[in-house]
Amino acid sequence: xxxxxxxxxxxxxxxxxxxxxxxxxxxxxxxxxxxxxxxxxxxxxxxxxxxxxxxxxxxxxxxxxxxxxxxxxxxxxxxxxxxxxxxxxxxxxxxxxxxxxxxxxxxxxxxxxxxxxxxxxxxxxxxxxxxxxxxxxxxxxxxxxxxxxxxxxxxxxxxxxxxxxxxxxxxxxxxx
Numbered sequence: 001x002x003x004x005x006x007x008x009x010x011x012x013x014x015x016x017x018x019x020x021x022x023x024x025x026x027x028x029x030x031x032x033x034x035x036x037x038x039x040x041x042x043x044x045x046x047x048x049x050x051x052x053x054x055x056x057x058x059x060x061x062x063x064x065x066x067x068x069x070x071x072x073x074x075x076x077x078x079x080x081x082x083x084x085x086x087x088x089x090x091x092x093x094x095x096x097x098x099x100x101x102x103x104x105x106x107x108x109x110x111x112x113x114x115x116x117x118x119x120x121x122x123x124x125x126x127x128x129x130x131x132x133x134x135x136x137x138x139x140x141x142x143x144x145x146x147x148x149x150x151x152x153x154x155x156x157x158x159x160x161x162x163x164x165x166x167x168x169x170x171x172x173x174x175x176x
């Protein structure tokens with residue numbers, strides 16, 4: 001049957017664009033300090049060909065209308081925020097690190113989402129009363145662990161519960 005299926009029709013095609021990827025060189029920088037994070041960011045930007053437009057003789061693209069997205073763990077985010085606060089009195093946007101936007105990595109995002117789900121759908125007593133509540137799923141999926149989910153479950157327990165409950169809801173969607 002596969003040979004009889006035609007290729008899909010292109011409706012709004014996105015043009016292909018080859019993106020070059022360059023591996024960053026190793027740096028001997030202590031990034032557990034604010035100044036170390038500033039040096040690491042400026043060296044990474046330098047390796048990518050982006051330099052201070054005012055104080056550098058090297059050719060650099062104009063990034064004044066752009067941002068540089070940097071992701072990492074929450075500690076790095078705190079260091080970068082402290083660096084931006086520390087440099088907020090500087091004269092140029094480059095020196096103020098104004099172009100840097102921090103995005104937490106996926107693991108920390110998942111942890112925050114799991115905690116929010118627990119705070120909204122398991123912790124409050126009123127959230128456990130409805131027959132469609134997440135606590136009802138806990139009593140079916142983990143009947144011996146309901147006390148843990150009512151208090152403060154660990155991230156891994158919440159992660160497994162969210163995945164299992166979501167799978168059960170998708171498999172049970174035919175009833176709706």
